Every structure is written in C-alpha cells, then in structure tokens.
Amino acid sequence: MTDLSDQLVRLIRDELQLAKVDLADSARHAGLGIGMFGAAGILALFGLGGLIATAMIALALVAPWWLAALIISLAVLVVAGILALIGRGQALKAPPPAGQLIASMKADVDAVKEGRHHDDKPSK
Structure with a gap:
C-alpha cells in the first residue's frame, strides 16, 4: 500500500509538471x-x-482621386485580413490544456487501480 501511495503521489507530481x-x-x-x-x-x-x-497622389495622374484612394484602401485591407487569418490560426493552435490533463490523470488512476486489482489476486 505504501508503494501504491508513493507511486500515486509521484504520478500526480509528474502530471502537474506536464500541465x-x-x-x-x-x-x-x-x-x-x-x-x-x-x-x-x-x-x-x-x-x-x-x-x-x-x-492618391500617384494615381491621380491617371484616374480620379477617389478611385485611387479606393484601390489602395482595398489592397491594404486585404493584406490586413490575411494577417488576421494567420493570427487566428496561430491562436487556435493553442489546445485547451485542462482537458488533456484531466484525461491523462483519469487514465493514470485507472492504470493504478488496474495494477492494484492484479496485486490483490492470489497467485497460483
């Protein structure tokens, strides 16, 4: 039993380090x-x-000033949109660590329980 509790404490410490x-x-x-x-x-x-x-200054030579402003504004907004999508992708790569920790700890507890059940069985 002492070994089992020591293993459980060590297992919990390891899980916290992993978290x-x-x-x-x-x-x-x-x-x-x-x-x-x-x-x-x-x-x-x-x-x-x-x-x-x-x-506006450059394109006003060949087009009306409002058209030049519109063209450049749209181009800058497209670049900003692309950067925002890349940033969103990076932010979504961050997994929720609590869910992984809980699942891992449940699996560890189940493994310890399973090991204890095998120890309780009399050997033939």
Whole structure:
C-alpha cells in the first residue's frame, strides 16, 4: 500500500509538471496569435493613411482621386485580413490544456487501480 501511495503521489507530481509544459506551449501559441492580430491592426491603421495618401497622389495622374484612394484602401485591407487569418490560426493552435490533463490523470488512476486489482489476486 505504501508503494501504491508513493507511486500515486509521484504520478500526480509528474502530471502537474506536464500541465505546466502544456500551459507554456498554449501561452506561446496564444501570444503569437495575439501578436499577429496586433500587427494586422497596426499595419491596417498606418498602411491606410500612408498608402492612400501616396497612391492618391500617384494615381491621380491617371484616374480620379477617389478611385485611387479606393484601390489602395482595398489592397491594404486585404493584406490586413490575411494577417488576421494567420493570427487566428496561430491562436487556435493553442489546445485547451485542462482537458488533456484531466484525461491523462483519469487514465493514470485507472492504470493504478488496474495494477492494484492484479496485486490483490492470489497467485497460483
């Protein structure tokens, strides 16, 4: 029985260490996703202002100024949308660590119970 309780304590400690590693990995993916969302927002903000002004000046030579602004605005928004989708993909890669931890701990407890049942059977 003492060995069983020692094994259970060691198993729980190992599971907690694994949970820490999983949380760190999840946080890294979430951070990358959030960072990319932020980059998309910044690029959209500054890109809209700078490129629309520059494009309006350049394209106003061959097209009306409103058409030049529309073309450049749409292009910048497409780039921002692509970055947002990439960031969303990174954020979704962060798995929910609690569900994995619970499933793993249940499997470990079941394995310990199964081992205890085998120990309780008399040997022939």
